[in-house]
Amino acid sequence: MDKISKTVNVIGEAVARYVNEMGRMLLLLIDIIRWSFYPPFRVDLLYQQMERVGVKSALVVVLTGIFTGMVLALQSFHATRKFGAETLVGVTVALSMTRELGPVLTSFMVTGRAGSAMAAEIGSMRITEQIDALFAMAINPIKYLIVPRVLASIIVVPILTAIADFVGIVGGYFMGVTILKINAGAFVANMEKYVELNDIYHGIIKSAVFGLILSVVGCYKGYTATGGAEGVGKATTESVVLAAIVILMANYLLTAAMF
Amino acid sequence: MIEITGLHKSFGEQKVLTGVDLQIPARKSTVILGRSGVGKSVLLKHIIGLVRPDRGRILIDGVDITKLGDTEINEMRKRFGMLFQDAALFDSMTVGANVAFPLYEHTNLKEKEIARIVAQKLEQVGLPGEEGKMPAQLSGGMKRRVGLARALALDPEIVLFDEPTAGLDPPMAEAIEELITQTQQDLGRTFVVITHSIHTAFHVGHKIAMLHEGKIIEEGSPRAFRKSLNPVVQAFLTPGEGKEEQA
Ligand SMILES: Nc1ncnc2c1ncn2[C@@H]1O[C@H](COP(=O)(O)OP(=O)(O)OP(=O)(O)O)[C@@H](O)[C@H]1O
Numbered sequence: 001m002d003k004i005s006k007t008v009n010v011i012g013e014a015v016a017r018y019v020n021e022m023g024r025m026l027l028l029l030i031d032i033i034r035w036s037f038y039p040p041f042r043v044d045l046l047y048q049q050m051e052r053v054g055v056k057s058a059l060v061v062v063l064t065g066i067f068t069g070m071v072l073a074l075q076s077f078h079a080t081r082k083f084g085a086e087t088l089v090g091v092t093v094a095l096s097m098t099r100e101l102g103p104v105l106t107s108f109m110v111t112g113r114a115g116s117a118m119a120a121e122i123g124s125m126r127i128t129e130q131i132d133a134l135f136a137m138a139i140n141p142i143k144y145l146i147v148p149r150v151l152a153s154i155i156v157v158p159i160l161t162a163i164a165d166f167v168g169i170v171g172g173y174f175m176g177v178t179i180l181k182i183n184a185g186a187f188v189a190n191m192e193k194y195v196e197l198n199d200i201y202h203g204i205i206k207s208a209v210f211g212l213i214l215s216v217v218g219c220y221k222g223y224t225a226t227g228g229a230e231g232v233g234k235a236t237t238e239s240v241v242l243a244a245i246v247i248l249m250a251n252y253l254l255t256a257a258m259f
Numbered sequence: 260m261i262e263i264t265g266l267h268k269s270f271g272e273q274k275v276l277t278g279v280d281l282q283i284p285a286r287k288s289t290v291i292l293g294r295s296g297v298g299k300s301v302l303l304k305h306i307i308g309l310v311r312p313d314r315g316r317i318l319i320d321g322v323d324i325t326k327l328g329d330t331e332i333n334e335m336r337k338r339f340g341m342l343f344q345d346a347a348l349f350d351s352m353t354v355g356a357n358v359a360f361p362l363y364e365h366t367n368l369k370e371k372e373i374a375r376i377v378a379q380k381l382e383q384v385g386l387p388g389e390e391g392k393m394p395a396q397l398s399g400g401m402k403r404r405v406g407l408a409r410a411l412a413l414d415p416e417i418v419l420f421d422e423p424t425a426g427l428d429p430p431m432a433e434a435i436e437e438l439i440t441q442t443q444q445d446l447g448r449t450f451v452v453i454t455h456s457i458h459t460a461f462h463v464g465h466k467i468a469m470l471h472e473g474k475i476i477e478e479g480s481p482r483a484f485r486k487s488l489n490p491v492v493q494a495f496l497t498p499g500e501g502k503e504e505q506a
């Protein structure tokens with residue numbers, strides 16, 4: 001009995017902490033939105049962050065796209081061959097990439113590269129009083145540090161997702177047509193026939209939301225970091241895990257709502 | 260004129276400030292002395308609204324900053340400059356960009372004019388031509404001097420200095436004290452200087468106050484302060500004991 005109530009307590013506390021954290025993140029998000037519309041608009045900072053997020057993540061996103069496209073082709077080839085429907089491999093690859101794996105895997109990679117960097121940078125600024133210094137110099141750190149990172153992620157993650165979709169399909173084509181010898185004409189024709197622009201749009205919209213999530217989580221974790229260098233390390237790892245979980249939950253909700 | 264009355268601040272169980280009363284006169288240098296960990300930095304951060312008190316008032320020219328909202332306090336901060344204890348330089352920016360930062364953000368000065376001011380400020384703190392270095396390449400004392408240059412870049416009305424001379428060799432400490440005294444005299448600004456160093460205190464202060472166990476236990480002109488009968492003050496002033504002790 002005692003053990004059970006203890007377990008319940010522990011779980012309860014964890015849930016409470018989680019809900020609390022979500023609430024705080026929501027408050028930060030409201031602040032971010034408020035400051036985004038508050039002039040002056042810092043295009044210089046936005047551009048700088050877009051470059052950083054993009055450059056940091058481009059290579060890993062391309063690699064992820066290629067190999068995912070290839071493995072999708074391989075897997076669906078084995079499945080479809082049983083019904084003699086190998087020419088559907090292209091569609092399978094394209095739909096999986098554009099609707100699910102492109103957005104999700106891209107945002108995971110960006111989380112690992114850029115989202116974690118946001119947590120680390122802002123966290124170290126927090127513990128070395130650079131955030132306080134910004135306040136003291138009459139610069140709001142949410143506007144100066146966080147808004148450009150969040151906007152940049154919302155813009156860049158969809159672009160990276162489009163790149164991942166494209167190289168994924170190229171990887172699938174290479175695997176299917178060049179290696180597995182599926183008929184190239186049928187491969188492409190089926191893909192054109194069954195993949196709609198909407199599939200691509202939905203994936204891109206999802207990825208914009210994921211960009212928002214990963215940057216808000218990264219910035220939140222950094223902004224609230226305490227406890228010296230160790231605390232910054234902890235904030236960084238936590239930001240990656242939390243962003244990944246929230247992205248997966250959002251992915252489910254958005255998919256359920258859109259398709 | 261800054262008037263602090265009945266300032267209380269605790270962090271959890273730990274009571275740091277327990278009723279600080281202090282008047283900081285305008286256009287003068289006021290020094291706050293106190294042992295390490297007594298709450299000097301916390302007190303200084305209250306003055307610029309970085310820490311909110313549990314109780315008490317801080318009037319700046321009659322306006323209670325503890326009651327101000329975000330945007331109002333932001334406006335108020337434009338009148339301030341602050342040197343943080345560990346300088347708090349932006350480590351993603353060069354030394355030059357750090358000093359230029361407040362100028363870029365709050366003035367419409369041309370690039371060239373900003374560069375000129377930055378060069379001049381760096382010269383004043385004994386770091387001429389170091390614009391291109393990154394903060395990570397600097398020693399603690401050098402960082403502090405860059406922080407000083409940044410705090411003074413806008414020639415603000417009120418400047419808060421948290422340990423401006425800690426970690427500097429005696430000639431450099433002397434030079435910084437001289438710079439603070441000179442700047443204060445030339446521009447007639449309100450300076451608040453936190454320090455451990457008796458030397459710095461008497462060199463720059465028009466008024467000296469001592470923070471001890473959460474309260475100001477003594478304050479007055481340097482001359483009056485030196486004659487204080489308070490045993491804690493006397494212990495602090497006695498050479499050899501905690502004199503040039505550094506954090
Ligand atoms: N944000 C905070 N959260 C919790 N405790 C704090 C915080 N800031 C300061 N303290 C505590 O308040 C006390 C006073 O700190 P403060 O930094 O003001 O000391 P100080 O007088 O400036 O010391 P030093 O001369 O060593 O810089 C310390 O015990 C410190 O641990």
Ligand SMILES: [Mg+2]
Binds near residue numbers: 299300301344421
């Ligand atoms: Mg201090």
